[in-house]
Amino acid sequence: MKNMIRISLFFAALIASLVARGESADAQFAQANQLYTDGEYAQAIEAYQQMLPAQQSANVHFNLGNAYYQLGEYGPAVLHYEKALALAPRNPDIKANLELTQEAAQLTPAPPGWAQIVGDLAPVNFWAWLAVIVFWALVALIVIAPMYRWKGLSRNGLTALCALVLIVSMVGLYGWHVRGSYGVVLTDEATLSVAPTSTSPAAGSVKAGQLAQIRERHGEYFLVTVGTDKIGWLPNKAFSPIWD
Numbered sequence: 001m002k003n004m005i006r007i008s009l010f011f012a013a014l015i016a017s018l019v020a021r022g023e024s025a026d027a028q029f030a031q032a033n034q035l036y037t038d039g040e041y042a043q044a045i046e047a048y049q050q051m052l053p054a055q056q057s058a059n060v061h062f063n064l065g066n067a068y069y070q071l072g073e074y075g076p077a078v079l080h081y082e083k084a085l086a087l088a089p090r091n092p093d094i095k096a097n098l099e100l101t102q103e104a105a106q107l108t109p110a111p112p113g114w115a116q117i118v119g120d121l122a123p124v125n126f127w128a129w130l131a132v133i134v135f136w137a138l139v140a141l142i143v144i145a146p147m148y149r150w151k152g153l154s155r156n157g158l159t160a161l162c163a164l165v166l167i168v169s170m171v172g173l174y175g176w177h178v179r180g181s182y183g184v185v186l187t188d189e190a191t192l193s194v195a196p197t198s199t200s201p202a203a204g205s206v207k208a209g210q211l212a213q214i215r216e217r218h219g220e221y222f223l224v225t226v227g228t229d230k231i232g233w234l235p236n237k238a239f240s241p242i243w244d
Contacts (some may be wrong), residue, residue, distance in 0.1 A: 059084075061083040074187055078102065088123070105211050115171050187238045212225060
């Protein structure tokens with residue numbers, strides 16, 4: 001009986017702790033929002049940043065993007081809008097503000113590939129769970145169903161449907177894999193270097209807010225490809241992956 005009481009007390013304390021933590025996060029978020037409303041954008045950014053990485057949410061990243069946009073810092077604004085889209089890919093407000101920021105920064109983003117279009121239909125976790133579920137459903141239909149003499153058009157049709165859904169989910173996951181290989185240039189006229197050193201010759205420059213595909217990482221430098229004709233190294237102070 002004592003053990004049961006101890007277990008009950010433990011879970012009660014755990015639940016109370018989680019509730020208190022949630023209330024604390026809500027209070028932090030409300031305080032940061034108030035700073036934004038008051039036009040204290042730099043302080044709002046600091047308050048939102050304090051919530052990360054513990055509170056990774058589309059709302060936090062979206063509001064961070066808004067605050068950076070108000071300060072004219074388009075690189076970090078694009079980065080946080082992209083992070084918000086990774087968590088809520090179908091949110092129209094995030095997409096609209098991202099497009100507005102890209103227009104203000106005079107950027108022309110490349111159109112997404114077909115895999116990214118499919119991937120953007122749902123969050124990456126949805127595609128992962130869907131792939132796992134339909135995979136095991138296929139295993140059951142192909143391996144287990146014949147043991148119980150389940151044959152005919154219904155089984156064949158269900159097998160074909162599961163196979164189709166599995167293919168679509170794999171395409172969605174591949175789209176998110178491609179998106180996860182990109183990062184955002186944070187500073188305007190950032191210099192691409194030939195080698196990952198501060199004394200390396202320049203290989204060109206890129207605008208704040210531009211997307212670049214990560215090829216390699218060496219210490220504090222990223223080897224990136226920008227568009228179809230620019231490649232070089234950027235330091236982490238001028239560049240950040242969308243997924244980190």
